[in-house]
Amino acid sequence: MSDRLRGKMPEKGWKELPIRGLIIEPGNSVNYETGSWRALRPIINLEKCPHCMFCWLFCPDGSIIVKNSQVTGVDLRYCKGCGICAVECPRQVITMVEEAEVAKETNVW
Amino acid sequence: MAKDELIEIRWHGRGGQGVVTAAKLLAETAMKEGKYFQALPEYGPERMGAPIRAYTRISSQPIVPHCLVTEPNIVVVIDPTLAKIIDVTEGIAKGGMILINSPLSPAELRSILNYAGEKVGTVDATKVALNTLKRNFPNVPMLGALLKATGVVNKTNLIYIIKYKMGATMSREVVEANIQAFEQGYNECQID
Amino acid sequence: MSGNRLKGELKALEGDNAVAEAMRQINPDVVAAYPITPQTEIVMTFSEFVANGLVDTEFLAVESEHAALSACIGAALAGARALTATCGPGLALMWEMLWIASSWRLPIIMNVVNRAFSSPLNILCSHDDAMGSRDAGWIQLYAESQQEAYDNTLQAVRIAEHPDILLPVMCCLDGFVLGHTLEPVEVLPDEVVKEWAGTYNPCYSLLDIDHPVTYGAADFTDYYFEHKRPQWEAMERAPKVILDIGEEFGKVTGRYYHLVDSYRLDDADVAVVVLGATSGAVRVAVDRLRKNGIKAGMLKLRCFRPFPAQQVVQALQGKKAVAILERVAFFGAEASPVFLEVATAFYLRGVSTKLINYTYGLGGRDTVPGQICGVFQDLIDITQTGKTEPIFRYLGLRDF
Numbered sequence: 001m002s003d004r005l006r007g008k009m010p011e012k013g014w015k016e017l018p019i020r021g022l023i024i025e026p027g028n029s030v031n032y033e034t035g036s037w038r039a040l041r042p043i044i045n046l047e048k049c050p051h052c053m054f055c056w057l058f059c060p061d062g063s064i065i066v067k068n069s070q071v072t073g074v075d076l077r078y079c080k081g082c083g084i085c086a087v088e089c090p091r092q093v094i095t096m097v098e099e100a101e102v103a104k105e106t107n108v109w
Numbered sequence: 110m111a112k113d114e115l116i117e118i119r120w121h122g123r124g125g126q127g128v129v130t131a132a133k134l135l136a137e138t139a140m141k142e143g144k145y146f147q148a149l150p151e152y153g154p155e156r157m158g159a160p161i162r163a164y165t166r167i168s169s170q171p172i173v174p175h176c177l178v179t180e181p182n183i184v185v186v187i188d189p190t191l192a193k194i195i196d197v198t199e200g201i202a203k204g205g206m207i208l209i210n211s212p213l214s215p216a217e218l219r220s221i222l223n224y225a226g227e228k229v230g231t232v233d234a235t236k237v238a239l240n241t242l243k244r245n246f247p248n249v250p251m252l253g254a255l256l257k258a259t260g261v262v263n264k265t266n267l268i269y270i271i272k273y274k275m276g277a278t279m280s281r282e283v284v285e286a287n288i289q290a291f292e293q294g295y296n297e298c299q300i301d
Numbered sequence: 302m303s304g305n306r307l308k309g310e311l312k313a314l315e316g317d318n319a320v321a322e323a324m325r326q327i328n329p330d331v332v333a334a335y336p337i338t339p340q341t342e343i344v345m346t347f348s349e350f351v352a353n354g355l356v357d358t359e360f361l362a363v364e365s366e367h368a369a370l371s372a373c374i375g376a377a378l379a380g381a382r383a384l385t386a387t388c389g390p391g392l393a394l395m396w397e398m399l400w401i402a403s404s405w406r407l408p409i410i411m412n413v414v415n416r417a418f419s420s421p422l423n424i425l426c427s428h429d430d431a432m433g434s435r436d437a438g439w440i441q442l443y444a445e446s447q448q449e450a451y452d453n454t455l456q457a458v459r460i461a462e463h464p465d466i467l468l469p470v471m472c473c474l475d476g477f478v479l480g481h482t483l484e485p486v487e488v489l490p491d492e493v494v495k496e497w498a499g500t501y502n503p504c505y506s507l508l509d510i511d512h513p514v515t516y517g518a519a520d521f522t523d524y525y526f527e528h529k530r531p532q533w534e535a536m537e538r539a540p541k542v543i544l545d546i547g548e549e550f551g552k553v554t555g556r557y558y559h560l561v562d563s564y565r566l567d568d569a570d571v572a573v574v575v576l577g578a579t580s581g582a583v584r585v586a587v588d589r590l591r592k593n594g595i596k597a598g599m600l601k602l603r604c605f606r607p608f609p610a611q612q613v614v615q616a617l618q619g620k621k622a623v624a625i626l627e628r629v630a631f632f633g634a635e636a637s638p639v640f641l642e643v644a645t646a647f648y649l650r651g652v653s654t655k656l657i658n659y660t661y662g663l664g665g666r667d668t669v670p671g672q673i674c675g676v677f678q679d680l681i682d683i684t685q686t687g688k689t690e691p692i693f694r695y696l697g698l699r700d701f
Contacts, residue, residue: 014527019467020405021528022505023515136483137313146313148483152339152425152665174581175446175478177667 034061038081040096042074048093055085055094115168116261117178121197122187125157127248131187132163134252138262138270139167147172160191167261183259186210187251189235198224208254208298210234210247215301230258232298241290242283249287253294264295309487309554316447316479317342319486320386320412320472323454325350326494329410330381330501333361333372338424339476340388340414366391370398370409377407378516380506382458385409388476389416392430396437402469403438404532405516408461408501409469411439412454414480415577417664418630425665426476428577428628432605432638438532440470440539441606443576445562447484449603450474452556455489458498459546465538467504471606475578475628477665489554497553536607543604560609562601563616565591569598571680572617574625574643576602579661579668583626586673597677602639610646617643622655622680622689626673626696628662636693655689661696672697 018024044055051071056064063079065072074085086094118135122128129150136148147166153159164178180202186192186209198207206228209218215229222229232254234247242249249271256264268288275284314322321343324332332351336344351360359376363369366387373383387395392413402409417427431441440460444450450472457470474480489497505514520528540560551557562580565587566572575583580601590597600616602609617623627637634641640658647654659676662668676696683689 011523012527014530017524017527017531019504019531020516021518021520021524023518024505024512026513133313133483140311140313140485145485146483148313150477150481152477152481172484174585174670175475175482175578176582176669179669179671 033077034080035063035075035077038076038079039099040081040083041076041099041102042079042081042083042085043095043097044071044073044085045093045095046071046073048091050091050093052090054088054090058084058088060084115166115170115172116183116259117181117202118165118167118183118185118255118261119178119181120163120165120185120187121191121195122161122163122248123157123191124159124161126187127246128161128163128187131185131248131252132165134267134270134274135165135255135262136167137274138267139165141266141270142262144169144262145172147175149175149177151177160188160195181205183208183255183261185251185255187234187247189247192218192222198222198226201226206230206258208232208251208258210251212236215299219301228258228300230254230298230300232294234294237290237293237297241286241293243286246290249290250294253291253296254298257295257298258300267291309489309493311485312488313483314447314451314486314488315342315481315483316444316450316474317414317481318346319447319451319488320454320474321346321350322486322488323451323494324384325356326489326491327382327384327455327458327498328356328495329358329384331359331361331373331376331383332385333363333369333376333383334385334387335363335366335369335391337366337388337391337416339416339426339480340386340391340412342480343386343412343414366394367398370395370402370411373409373411374398374402374405374407377402377409377503378405378506379508380501380503382462382501383407383409384411386412386414388414389418389424389430392434393418396434399434399437399439399469404529406467406532406535407469408458408467410454410457410461410472411469412450412472412474414476415473415628416476421664423664424476426478426578426628427630427663427665428473428475429630431471431473432627432629432631434471435606435638438468438536439606440466440468440536440543440604442470442472442543442604443602444472444474444479445578445580445601445603447474447479447482447486448556450479451486451488452550452554452558453603455494455497456543456546456550456558458501459549460539460543462501463542463546464504466535466542468532468535468539473577478578487554493553497550539607540604540609540612558603559612560602560604561612561616562603564599564601566598566600566616568596570596570621570684571677572598572600572620572623573673573676573680574600574602574613574617574623574639576605576639577628579626579628582668582670583673585670586677589670589674590677595677595681605639608642608646610642610649613643614646614650614652617654618647618650618652620654621684622657624657624659624676624680626659626661626676629660630663655683655687657683657689657692657694659694659696666697668697 139146234250547558
């Protein structure tokens with residue numbers, strides 16, 4: 001557990017740490033790839049996607065990739081697989097698939 | 110009483126009679142005179158009518174202890190019914206005195222209390238309070254009696270403090286009535 | 302030095318009012334508090350100051366003590382100077398937040414008007430509350446008089462906010478004994494306190510939107526340990542800062558403050574260690590015994606956290622027997638907290654002075670000089686017989 005929680009942060013000694021357990025670099029959550037937590041993967045059927053941006057709006061991790069006002073996919077480095085996008089999608093074009101299933105199909109473990 | 114000496118006073122009364130107020134008024138007068146002082150209430154369950162005690166210490170030297178007074182030089186009994194219920198003479202120091210709100214004479218009280226100490230003073234402070242304040246607040250008349258019996262503080266200074274402290278929250282009529290109560294307590298106090 | 306000393310105005314103040322007066326003069330950004338006997342007069346008086354426009358403070362009348370300290374913590378994180386006050390059961394309800402305040406290194410000042418824990422129901426003085434929270438990472442100062450309660454509050458602001466420290470400070474005063482007793486207190490001029498207290502410059506602030514930081518991130522096996530370690534460091538640095546500020550305060554007021562305070566101790570054979578308002582009764586007892594040729598002395602602990610072990614040993618070593626008086630009902634240890642600290646300090650420095658421990662004054666029971674003389678007599682007996690048993694004793698208990 002601790003290895004996963006630690007993410008990519010270097011292990012600092014107590015003298016090197018800021019007071020109060022503060023995290024003083026803004027935006028450093030980019031370094032913290034929460035995608036490793038994921039058990040379910042959202043698969044977006046882009047052919048049927050209306051690009052309403054509901055998923056983008058509701059995603060708690062900002063993991064929906066948008067290019068030129070078009071939804072193009074999910075940033076799997078950060079997606080925790082919470083499934084909110086699938087619930088909120090008005091056209092129900094997002095399916096949550098077991099990571100194990102994905103791995104079986106793609107043969108990537 | 111020598112001027113440098115520490116004077117310790119114990120007040121007896123009932124909740125709502127202004128016992129703590131009397132202890133504090135005396136203490137504040139001592140401050141006006143450049144003396145050191147303490148006014149200590151003895152707190153228990155706070156309720157109207159319950160017997161309560163308070164203490165005042167006055168000295169020309171800084172006062173060191175913060176414990177209660179066990180050997181008072183002066184005991185002031187603000188409520189007339191307490192003398193029969195509790196031992197109000199307990200621990201009175203050698204050469205000390207007791208002042209009691211009572212219509213009886215000092216000699217009569219001496220025998221009731223079986224008290225052989227040096228001085229006993231009485232004044233009917235309840236009557237004085239009812240005459241002047243129209244309410245049963247015998248604390249200020251007892252302050253009058255205290256000043257008649259001892260020179261613990263200056264009378265003019267105490268009257269000033271009564272006016273100043275009570276004037277902050279009470280009407281002029283009430284303050285004037287308190288001064289009257291004080292003077293009557295002073296004049297009618299019998300000491301033996 | 303005393304020639305330059307600044308004369309304040311003498312006021313007749315109860316301990317609670319003296320504290321409220323100090324708070325008015327400090328004019329903190331935020332006060333969040335919940336009234337509870339015998340601390341009520343602090344909150345009552347201070348809220349009057351607020352209502353009368355005498356302070357600029359944002360006063361929060363919260364729904365509980367847990368909320369009071371939580372609000373102070375939030376305010377302090379936003380860079381505010383935050384003060385509160387409580388006692389006994391209120392402090393108990395703050396328990397969780399006490400640790401958060403100190404772990405977040407927030408210089409919050411809290412006066413604790415010591416009150417016994419129920420049951421049986423009691424509102425009067427024991428030191429159960431503050432002593433119970435002694436290990437929560439707060440600096441703890443104990444007052445002997447109303448003047449010290451006022452002075453400690455003023456010094457606490459500087460101690461807490463010192464960049465080497467950044468820890469909350471608890472200023473303790475005995476409930477009723479100091480809290481509700483009227484005494485002369487020398488109150489400094491407002492402008493002197495204003496200059497003394499200065500302004501608090503937080504190293505980080507939630508309101509500093511140009512430099513956003515994350516507070517309260519979860520911290521498990523990876524960093525929790527490393528994040529706790531600096532708290533020891535801050536505590537270790539505290540004695541020097543407390544002494545420096547006590548010295549500086551002395552230069553302003555003529556009243557010098559230290560970690561411990563000795564009374565006729567240098568040549569004493571037997572000594573009593575005490576903290577809080579009972580110190581006065583001990584002084585009286587020492588004087589009485591000295592008149593009879595008995596070499597008695599007192600050591601008063603002004604600062605209990607951090608525990609000034611070095612100063613305590615220095616002051617007490619060579620004494621033939623020492624009694625430690627404590628106003629707590631704590632169970633299960635061989636003795637009460639101050640005794641354990643003194644015994645540890647002695648042991649680690651190879652001092653083998655005979656020690657005994659008294660618990661006294663529980664639930665407001667008065668302790669008078671005559672009883673303290675009895676304690677000294679016990680110590681003299683120990684010097685003659687060499688026997689300290691029982692180590693743990695009860696003073697002023699109807700022991701039958």
